[in-house]
Amino acid sequence: MVQGSTYFCTKLSNKIQQQIILPTSTFLATPALAALPPSCATGAPTSDSVSCSGYCKFCRKTHHIYAGAAIRHCLKLMNLLEEKKRIDFSVTDETADPRFSTDYLFGEARGQMFGVMVYRDQNGSVGSIPAFSCQYNGSWLVDGWVPPLFDVKLFHDITFPVEKEIKKMGREIDFLKKGSLAQNTIIHQRKTLSRKLMKKIHALYSFTNFRGETASIRQAFTGPNGIPTGTGDCCAPKLLNYAAGNNLTPLSIAEFYWGRENKSKTRRHGLFYSSCQEKCSPILGFLLCGLHDVSCEHI
Numbered sequence: 313m314v315q316g317s318t319y320f321c322t323k324l325s326n327k328i329q330q331q332i333i334l335p336t337s338t339f340l341a342t343p344a345l346a347a348l349p350p351s352c353a354t355g356a357p358t359s360d361s362v363s364c365s366g367y368c369k370f371c372r373k374t375h376h377i378y379a380g381a382a383i384r385h386c387l388k389l390m391n392l393l394e395e396k397k398r399i400d401f402s403v404t405d406e407t408a409d410p411r412f413s414t415d416y417l418f419g420e421a422r423g424q425m426f427g428v429m430v431y432r433d434q435n436g437s438v439g440s441i442p443a444f445s446c447q448y449n450g451s452w453l454v455d456g457w458v459p460p461l462f463d464v465k466l467f468h469d470i471t472f473p474v475e476k477e478i479k480k481m482g483r484e485i486d487f488l489k490k491g492s493l494a495q496n497t498i499i500h501q502r503k504t505l506s507r508k509l510m511k512k513i514h515a516l517y518s519f520t521n522f523r524g525e526t527a528s529i530r531q532a533f534t535g536p537n538g539i540p541t542g543t544g545d546c547c548a549p550k551l552l553n554y555a556a557g558n559n560l561t562p563l564s565i566a567e568f569y570w571g572r573e574n575k576s577k578t579r580r581h582g583l584f585y586s587s588c589q590e591k592c593s594p595i596l597g598f599l600l601c602g603l604h605d606v607s608c609e610h611i
């Protein structure tokens with residue numbers, strides 16, 4: 313595995329710059345990842361970089377997990393994405409679904425975050441599993457990747473009819489005279505409908521942590537403001553929630569961006585990033601709770 317990782321890293325090092333944007337107080341006294349050649353490790357996260365963290369209001373402290381061996385697995389995943397140019401790795405080239413091509417990440421939709429978790433299962437075996445953030449080209453589920461934090465069928469049952477209605481209202485708004493009472497009324501109705509839909513979507517999310525506790529998004533969230541759209545859909549929450557629900561002990565997590573630079577120019581192709589402040593930090597305290605005793609292991 314080490315040889316393979318080195319190969320991937322060397323191959324990628326010319327094309328991809330690796331760096332991590334770290335939260336404050338990140339470095340802890342453990343050796344750097346020896347398996348990576350120095351050229352690749354420069355500017356890249358090391359095994360002792362904290363990749364995910366969040367304040368836990370129940371323990372009144374910050375919980376965290378390291379990038380650890382997940383970095384090597386991310387490099388492997390990058391290589392696979394470059395080689396296959398698609399994310400449905402479980403099928404052959406002939407049966408690949410065009411929706412899962414990586415071309416999608418370099419077009420109009422732009423790139424997205426990918427992550428890998430290294431875990432230990434109940435039998436003591438070490439494995440890894442990947443995640444993509446949010447949906448991939450309209451799909452929440454792709455074989456071999458962790459699922460979201462809600463029942464996908466229920467999600468579609470709730471969102472499809474309302475989104476249809478919202479689109480219909482949009483057409484009516486375009487048709488009516490700008491600034492008229494009729495147009496303003498529909499704009500207001502559309503806002504109310506969107507807000508109600510968001511509440512219904514939030515109610516679908518169920519968070520499980522390593523104390524065996526479950527919480528709604530509202531109970532898990534610690535931020536001072538409202539819950540941002542997409543909270544719970546990043547890679548780290550998906551991976552941690554999956555681990556907690558399947559008796560896996562996460563050992564490390566790393567996340568990187570793949571595809572065309574995002575509009576706000578805060579995410580660039582092939583770079584590593586730690587968990588986001590806006591959506592993830594306020595829920596990671598809950599999701600990581602009960603894990604910090606084992607997360608110090610670097611495997």
Ligand SMILES: [Zn+2]
Nearest residue numbers: 546588591592
């Ligand atoms: Zn996030």
Ligand SMILES: [Zn+2]
Nearest residue numbers: 368370371601
């Ligand atoms: Zn806690």
